[in-house]
Amino acid sequence: MTKPQPDAGLPADAVVPTPLRRRWSLWVMGGLVLAYVVGLMVPDAGFNPFVDGFLAMISAWALVAVCWAAAYRAGRGRRTGPGRREGHGRPEVLLAAAAVTANTLGDTFELIQHGTDFATFPSAADAGYLLFYVLFLASLIVLVRRQLRGSTRSMILDSVVGSLGAASLLAVLLTPVLNAAAANPPSLGTAVSIAYPMLDLLLLASVAGIVASHGPESGRRWILLVSGLLIFAGADVVFALAPDLYVIGTPLDATWVIALALITLWVDRSGVPRSASGRSTGSVSAVAVPTVSILTGLGVLILASQVPVSGLAVVLASLTMAVATIPLIGRQRVLRVLSRTDDLTGLPNRRAFYADVPGRLGALDGGRHSALLLLDLDRFKEVNDSLGHDVGDRLLVQVGVRLAGSLRATDLLARLGGDEFAVLLADSGHDEAVFVAAKLRAALAEPFLLEGITLHSSASMGIAVHPDQGHDVTSLMRKADMAMYKAKSTRSGHHVYQSDDDSHGDVRLRTLQELRSAIGDDELELHYQPKVDLASGNVQGVEVLVRWNHPTRGLLLPEHFLELVEEAGLMHALTQIVLTKALDQAVLWRAQGELLTIAVNLSASSLVDRDLPDRIGAMIGSRGLPASVLTLEVTEEFLLNDRERARDILTRLRALGVRIAVDDFGTGYSSLAYLRDLPIDELKLDQSFVFPMIDDERAATLVSSAIALAHSLGLQMVAEGVENSVAYDELVRFGCDSAQGYLVSRPVPAEELNVWLADRKVTAIVRGGS
Template sequence: MSARRPGGVAAGTTAKPGVDVGRPGAAVGARPMRQRWSLWLMGGLVLAYVVGVMLPDSGFNPFVDGFLALVSVWACVAVCWAAAYRTGRGRRFGGGRREGHGRPEVLLAAAAVTANTLADTVELIQRGTGFSTFPSSADPAYLLFYAFLLASLGVLVRRQLRGSAGAMILDTIVGSLGAASILTVFLSPVLNAAAAEPASLGTAVAIAYPMLDLLILAAVAGIVASHGSEPGHRWILLISGLLIFAGADLVFALAPLSYVIGTPLDATWTVAIALITLWVDRSGAPRSTSSRAGGSVSAVAVPAVSILAGLGVLILASQVQVSGLAVVLAALTLGVATIPLIGRQQVLRVLSRTDDLTRLPNRRAFYADVPGRLGAIDSGRRSALLLLDLDRFKEVNDSLGHDVGDRLLVQVGVRLAGQLRATDLLARLGGDEFAVLLANSGHDEAVVVAGKLRAALAEPFLLEGITLHSSASMGIAVHPDQGNDVTSLMRKADMAMYKAKSTRSGHHVYHSDDDSHGDVRLRTLQELRSAIADDELVLHYQPKVALATGNVQGVEALVRWNHPTRGLLLPEHFLELVEEAGLMHALTQIVLSKALDQAVLWRAQGEPLTVAVNLSAGSLVDRDLPDRIGAMITSRGLPASVLTLEVTEEFLLNDRERARDILTRLRALGIRIAVDDFGTGYSSLAYLRDLPIDELKLDQSFVFPMINDERAATLVSSAIALAHSLGLQMVAEGVENSVAYNDLVRFGCDSAQGYLVSRPVPAEELGAWLADRKVTTMVRGDS
C-alpha cells in the first residue's frame, strides 16, 4: 500500500491528520476579542490553503503545499491548546466552567492534533531532503494521533453514557457496530489485499490506518446514539469533521497509487481538522446539563439504521466477496439488537422501577413495595420510615455543576446502602431526597440508624480532586403509631424532616405538634421568596471603633427582613430557610449590592467608611464569586479596600485548598479577609499561617466572661498576642460594658464592636450617630 500526505504536505507516507474533541460551549461571538481573532486567523489560513489547492498548478507548490499547508494546521494546534488552557484555568480558578473541573478530552484532543501536525512537518522535511520511505519516521506520530484521538472520544462517550439506562447503552453499541460493518465493506479490497501480502512492518502499518478509521467512525455513531436530541450545531461540527476525515482516508485507501500531491483531497483533511478544532474551541464554555431524551428521533434512528445496515451487509456477503470482518460485525450488530427483545417486558419493568443515576429503587418502586412490606411485618412489631434530604445540595449544583452534583448523589447512595441491612429498603425519590424503610424497627432503632447514616455522610467526599462536605436532615415516622399506609407515613416523615432542618438537629421523630410547624414553614418560605423579589430585605450597620483612638473605622452590614406583618425579623428567624431553599446566592448578592451602594453614599458625604459583609460557607463554594464581587466594586468606582469579607472557621477548616483558592483571588483584588467567630472552631489553627487573612474577630463568648473570669481574660490576651505575632488585626465582638472595653485597650486589641459602642442601626440612624459622636468629640477636645 502506498502512503498518502495529510493536509497537502508530502507524499510517500500513510500519515493522517488530527482531530480534537471537547465539550460544547458558548457561541464564539460571546468570547473575548483575542479568542475571536485567533479563530478568524485560523479560518483565513485554512481558506487560503484550500483556495490555493483548488487553483490549477503543475505539481508540488512550495508555498501552497508546503508553507501554507503547515501554517494552517499549526494554527489549528494553537487554537486547540488555547482551549485546553482555558479549561485547565477553569479548574484552578473557576473561570468559564461552572462545574469547576478540567476536561481531559480537550487535553487529549490537543495532543492528538499536535502529534498529527508534527508528523506533517517531518514529512515535509523528508520531502525537501529527498528522503521518503514507507513506513516513514512520521508514522509513529500519526499512530500516536489515533491513540490520543480515540482516548478523547472514549472519555466523551463514557460521559454521555454515565447514568444512562441499559437500553441507551445497547443502542450505542448497536450504532457503533452497524457503522463499523458498513465501513468494513468499503475497506474490504484494502483489507483483503493487505492480508494477502507477507507479514511485515509495512503491512501492519497499512492495515492499522483503515482499522483505526473504522474505530473512529464507530465512535462517532456511538456519540450520536448516546447523545439523543442534544447535539445541535456544536456537535454537527465534531461529527462533520470526523466523517469528512474518515471519508478522505477511505478515498485514499481505495486508490493509494493514484494519489497526487496538491489535489482537493489534501484540502479535505485540513478542512476536517479545522471543523473539529472549532468544536474544540467551543468546549471552554459551560456544558449543558439538560437531560438526554432517550426517545428522541436520533436515539431511535441510529439503532434502526444500524440494524438495516447489518442486514444489508449480510445479504451483500451472500452475493459478492466482502471482508470476513464485515460479516462478523454485521452479525454482532443484529445479535446485540435482539437483546432488548429477550425478556423485554421484564427489562422494561426493572428500568421503570430503577433510578437511572444511583441504580437504587425509585419513587415508583418505593410506593409499590412499602405496602407489601408493612403488611408482612410480624404481629406486634413496628417499622420506621426515614425521609432524608441533603443540606444545601442546590448550592453544589449551582456552583460546581450538575455533573458534580450527580456524582455526589451516587456516592451518597453507596454510603447509605452500606449502613443498612438486607431487609431494609433504600430508594432515591428524586433530586437529593432518599427514603429508607426499616423493617421491624421502632422509635429507638430508627434513631440509632439515623445517627449511623448521618455519621457516614459526614465523612468528606472526594470528587475529581474537590473535597465536599455534606450533611443531611432526616424525618422519622413510625408504623403503625403514626400511620398505616405509605402516604400518611411519607407526609409525616416529611414534616419531621423539615423540623430537623429548622432546628439543625440532624434528625427528628414526628410529633403531632409538627403539623402546625409544617404549615408555618411553607408559608414563611413562600413569603421569603417574595421578600427577595420585592426588596423587603434591609441592612443595619454596627460601627467598629479603633480602641487606640476611639475613631470609627468602619461598619459591619447585617441583614434584616422587614416583614409586612411580623415586623423586623433578625437573621436567626429566616437564614436557615434561606439555606434550605437554596436562596443563599441571591441573598449574598443583595447584601453585597446594598452594602456597596451605601459605601458610595457615605463617601459622597465625606464618610469613607469600610463595610464588612458576612459570607456563608455555602456562598464561598461558588468559584465565580471573586470575579463578581470585583466587578461590583469596580462598577461603583470604589477602592477594593472598602470591603471586608467575613468568613467562618467552618469554611476554612473543612476545605483548605478551596479556601486558599477563593481567598487568594479575593485578596489579590484588594479585598480584606476577616475570620468571624474566631476561637469557636475545634481544629488546628494552621490556617492562620497558610491562608491570606487580614483580621480575626474574637467571638463574644470569650469577651462576655472577661469581667469575672481570669482565665477568660487570659485567653483573650493570648489570642490578641497570637494575632499580632502573625501580623493580623484583632477585632473584639460583643463589647457591652466599659470594663471589657478598658481591658481590651489594655491588652492591645485593635478594634471593638458591640452594644456599648452602638447597636446595629439603619444607615440613616448611623449618619445621625456619627454626627453626634463628632460633636461630642469636639466638645471634649475644647474642654
Template sequence: MTILRGGTRTLKSSPEQTMDASVGQPSSRPLWIMGIPLALYVVMLVGKGGDYSVLVDFVLAELAGLATVVVCWTAVRRADYVRREVTLAAAAVTCNFLGDVSFTISTRFLGGPGSPSVADLFYLAFYGLILASLFVTARRQLRRVPWAAFLNSAVGSVSVAAFMAVLLNPVLVSASAEPVSLETLVNLAYPMLDLLLIAAIAGVAALYGRHAGRAWVSLIGGLVVYAGADVAYALLDGGYSLGTLLDASWAIGLALIAVWVDRASYPVVAAPREPNGVMAFVVPAIATAAGLGILVYATQNHISALAIGLASVTLALAVIPMISRERGLNHLSRTDDLTGLPNRRAMYSDVAARLASDRKQGSALLLLDLDRFKEVNDSLGHDAGDRLLVQVGVRLARELGPLDLLARLGGDEFAILVARNRDGEASALADRLRAALAVPFTLEGISLQTSVSIGIALYPSHGRDLGALMRKADTAMYVAKSTGSGFHVYQSDDDRHSEVRLRTLQELREALVQDQLTLHYQPRIDLDTSEIHAAEARIRWNHPVRGLLHPSEFVDLVEDAGLVRALSEALLVQALDQAAAWRDRGLDLGVAIRLPQAALIDAGLPEHLGAMIANRALPPFVLTLEISEEFLLADQSRARAVLNRLRGQGVRMSIDDFGTGYSSLALLRDLAIDELRLDESFIVAMGHDERSSTLVNSAIALAHSLGLRMVAEGVDSDEAYEALVRFGCDSAQGSLLCVPLPATEFDAWLTARLVAEQTRE
C-alpha cells in the first residue's frame, strides 16, 4: 500500500518494474529549472574560448549549480516521508555547490584558496554525503538482494577499485611520498575517495545490471562523469585552471545526480533481481581477468600496495561464486527435481562407498514401485501424479533411520539402502512402508488409496555391488507385484521367472502385430426363454510355442509392456466385427467384453467407442462392458464420470465378479449399471452349501429390486442351473452350456443348437 497526497491507493508492480517505478508521472518542471541554466552555461563555456569570463565561469556556472541545489531540496520537500538517501544526496550536491562558490571566490578575488581550504571541507563533505546516500539505499535493499547478486556486486566493485588504483598510481605514489601533513592527507584523500566512489558505482551497476531504471542510470551516469572529471583533474600534468571544459563535466555530473534525487523522492516499489545467467558469469570472468592482469602488470612495473591488495581480493572474491555454482550444479545433478530426494546418480555414487564400509554389518536394498500409478496420471493428470510422488517420498522418509538412504530412481520407483541390516529387519521395514502408504492420500479433493510392491536384495549374500543388488531387487519386486504379496526377498529361483517374464513381454508385443491375440466366445442363455441373446468375449493367446494361453498368464504384463491401448483397440475391433457379422446373418446377439482396467480411464474411450459402433451400423446396446468392483471402489466419482459418458454412447454396463469385492447398496444405487455378474465361486458352492444358495437367492432378489439383471457365471451342473431358474436369475453361462470357443467353432455350435431346436419343434 503506497501513501500519496490526498489519499491512498494500491500500487501493483509487475516483475518488469524497475527502481524508478513510481505512482503517477513525476513532473518535469524541476528538470527544466535546472536544464535551462545548465545548457546555457555549457554552450557559453564552449563558445568563449580559454579565457576566464566572470559571466560564464562565475555567474552562469554558479547559477547552474544553484539550480541543481533547488531541484534537490524541492524533491526533499516533496517527499511524503523522510527518505534519508534523498536528503543526504541533496546535502552532498549543496556542499559541492558551496565548495565551487568558495573556490571561485578565493581563487579569482582573494588571491588563492590555500591548502587545505574551506572549499576542501565542502568537497570532502560531498564525498562523505553521497557515499552515505548510496550506503543507506544499499542497506535498505540488501535484505532483498540474493546472495549471488550481492557477491557479483562486491566482485565488480573491488575489481574496478583495483583498476582505478593502478590508474591513479602516480597520484597515490606522489602523495604517499610526501611528508605527513594535513595538506598531504587532504591531497591523498581525493584520489582515495574517488577510488571508493567509483568502486561503489561499479557495485551498484553490477547489482542492478540491465534491470536498473532510468533514475538509477542517471545516478550512475552522474557519478561516473563526476568521478571521471576528478580523475582527469588529478592526472593533469599542466595543472588545473578555472574556466575550462573540465568544469562542465562536474556541472553535468551534478545535474544527473539531481535528476536521481528528484525521481527518488517519489515512492518506489521494485527491488534488485537475481542476476541473469549471463551476468552471473560475465562479472566474475571480467573481474578475474582484471585482477590477473593487474598482478601480471605489477611484476613489470611499480604500483601501489593498495592496487596489488585490491587485485588479490578481487581474485579471492571471484572464486567464491565459481565454487558456489559448482557446488550448486553438483547438488542439482544429484537431486530429484520433483521430490528433493537423492536421484539415481546420487544413489549409484553414494552406495558404493557405503557398501565398501559395511562389509561386516550387512545391508539391504529395497526397490519400491507404486501399483497402478499410471491410472492416477491418466485420470487425474500428471500434476496430481507429481503431488502423489512428493507425498509418497515424505511418508517413506518418516519411516527410515538416520543412516538409511532414500532415493527416487525415476517415475514411480524409489530405492532404499538400509544400513546394518539384520535377519528380518528389511522385511519388517517393508511391512511398515506398505502400512504407511496404505493410508489414503488426498489429491484434487479425492481420497486416493495406493499400494506398493517392494523387492528386497541383501548385501553381501545377493551381490557385492549396487548393480547386482539392483538387478536382484528388481526381480524380487516383480515377483511381489505379480503374486500380490506386497514384498518379496530375492531367491535364486526368481531369476527363472524374471527371464520368462522378459521373454513374454517381448513376445506379447509381437503377438499384437501378428494377430495372435484372439477372442473366444461363451454363450449367455436366457433362463426364462432358453434363448441366446449374447455371448461373452474372452481373450486368448495362440502362442506359437506354448500353445493356447489364458488371460491369467499374460494380461498382468500388458500394462508393463505399455500395450493397454493397443490391446483394447484390438479386442474391441474383433468383438464389434463379430457382432456385425452375426447381425448380417440375422442373429441378434450382443457381445460382452472386459477391457484392461487402465483402458477405462482413457479420456477419449467413450467417444471413440461410440464412433466404432456407429461405423458398423450397430445399435449401441449390442456392446456390454464388464467392469470390476475394484475399479468402481477405487474412485467412485471418477467411475461415475466414466460410466455416465459410456452410457451416453448407449453402451451397457455390467459389474463383473459381483460378490467378491465390497460393493455397497449406495454404489449399486448411484452408478449407471445395467446388470450384475455373480461370481462363479458362489455358483459352484450351491450344490453343497445351503448358505451359498441363500446368498445367491438374496443377490438375485437385490438386483431385481434395483432394476438390474443378474447373470450367473460358472454354471457347470444341472442342479445349479435348476436352482438359478427357481431363484429367478435372468441369464447364465458356464461349461454346462458351452465352453468358450473360437468364433468359427462358436458359430458352428450356435448353428447346431438352432437346428436341434427346430428339430424338436
C-alpha cells in the first residue's frame, strides 16, 4: 500500500497546510512568553531568579527555536513531486532568525553578568543587541527590495518619503539622547550610545517604507511584522529617554519580548510556501503613510523654528519635503494633459477641441476648406439603462477606437461628452466630408461584442463646412448640431447643414420638450384595434396602439413622435406607460365579461432591457391576470440582428406564459431560421402582402404559402390591413387564423370599442334570431 503524500501534485502556488507539530511549537512558545509576561507584572522586591532568569531565558530561546525551524523550512523548499523539492528563496527569513538569535545572546550575556562586578558598558551584550539591528535591517532591505521590484516611480518615491518622515519624527523624540551622546568625547561608549538611536531611526524608517510600498506582504503576516517592529522601536525609545530608571525585571522587558514574539510569528509564517497572489492592489496605508510623512516633515521644520531639536531631525525633515516635491513637476505636466483628455476614451475632450480648432482653422490658406462633423450615437441611452453604465462606457471606448482608425493623422477627433464625438477634417470640403461620414458610419455598423451580447450601433452625423457655414468653432458647432438632429429625424445617417435647418432645429427642440411633458402629464392615450377569429367570426383580442393627444396639434399618430422618443431615450418610459394602461384595461374588460387578449408592440430598444421579463411578470401578477392575456409583438429586425439576446429575452417571457408574435412578417431580407430557433407563437402578415392579394395571383400565392408555413411550424397567422370583404374571404379560404384592419374596425379608444363590441353582440343575436 502506497503511503499517501498530501502535498504531492499540488499547484506551484498552493498553500501548504500547517503541520501539527509546528502548531504545537507555537503553542509552547506562546505559553512560555505569556508566563514570562504575567510574571513580570507581579510586583516583587527585586530580581526574581525564576521569572527574570529561568522564564526569561527559556521563552527567549523558544523564540529562537521557532525562528530557526522556519528558516529550515524556507531553505528546504516545497515538495513538487516524489523525491523533488523546490526552493522558494526567502533570505529575509534566515536573516531575521539570525537577528532574533543575536538579541537573545545579548539578553543571555546580560543576565549572566547581572549582579557581578563584570558589568561594563559597552559589553558583549551590546554587541548582540547591535547585531540584531544590523541583521534585521538587512532582512527588511531584502523584503523592501522584492516589494519594490517592478513598482512605479511614484510608489518608490512614496516609500522614501514615508521612511524619511518617520525617521524625522523619531529624531525629534530622541533629541536629548542624540545631543547628550554628541556632547561626550569620542570613544567606543559614545559610538555605541549614538548607534542605538540611529539604528532605531533606520528600523522605524524601514517600517514606514514597507507600509508605503504596500507590497505582497499582507493580512495577518503583515500586521505581525509591522506591530512587532513598532513595539520594539517604542520600547527602545522609552529606554533611551530614561536609561537610569531601567533594571532587569521591570514591565519594560515585557514589551521587548512581546515585540520579538510577534516578529517570530512573522518569521514562522514567512517560512511557509504560500499562494503567489501577486502584488497588492493598494490600501489606505499606501496613501496615508506618504501624506502623514509630509505633514510630519513640515511639522518638524515648524517645531525646529520654535524650540531646539537635533540637527539630524531638521535634515531628515528637509529631505522629506524635498523628495515629496520631486513628483510635482511631473504632476503639473500630467495635470495639463489630463485637463485636455477624456478620461474614458483617452481622446481629446471638449476643452481641447475648442482650444485647438481655432488654430487649425486659422492655419488654412485662402480658398481651402475644412469640415466639422458632429456625431451622436443612436439610442445610446437605452444601452446605459438596460445593460448598465459599465457596458455603455466600454461601448464608447470601442467607438472611439473605430473612429480613430478610420481617420487621417491630420484630422482631430474628440469626445465632447456622453455619446457625442466631434471630428475636424483638415483641408476637406463638402464632398470629402460626406465621404468620411459614410466611412465612419460603416465602421460603426460592424457589431460590438460587450458582456457576451452582440450590439449593433449606428450614429447620426451633422456636417458644417468652414468657411462657408461659419468662421469660428462656436458657429460651426451650432450648425453641425442642427444638421445632426436633421439626420436623426430623417434617419439619413448624415446631413450637411442648410439654411432652413435653423427652423427645423427649433421645432425639434420644442417638440422634444413637449414630449417630455406629455409623458409626465399623461397626455398619451391608447387606441385598440380588434382582431377577429376568421373561423368563428368572434373578436378574440385587440392590438394596442399609442396616440399623443397634443394640446395644440391634436391627436398625433406614432409616426409623428416615436422617432423622437427613440432619440431622446424615452422608449423605456413610453413602454411602461403603454403596458400599464393596457393591462389596466384588460382588468376592466374581464370584469365586464370580455376575455380579450391584448397585443403590445415592443421596440428593439425596449427588448435590450434585461429586467423587462421580470417587470412584465410582476405587472401581470399584481393585477391577477393570466400571463396569456398579453401578446408582445416584436420585429424581425430585433430577431435577426441579435439572435442570442432574442432567444434569452423571449424564452424568459414565454416561461411566464406571455405569447410572442412577429410583427410585419415577410418584410425582412434575412434567413427564416429564427422561426425554428426562437420561441414564437404567431406571425403577423404585413399589409403589403394583403393589399395586392386580390388582383395579383403571385401575391395570393405568397400569402397562402406563408399561412401554410406558419401552420407547419405550429404557429398562428394574423393578417394585417384587411380593408375589404374580398381579401377577408380569401384569407378564410387560405386558412388564416385571424385578421385585423379597417374592414373590421379602425383603432379606437376603449370607450368606443366597448360600444362597438356591444353593437356586434346585438347584431349577432338578431342574425341568430332571424
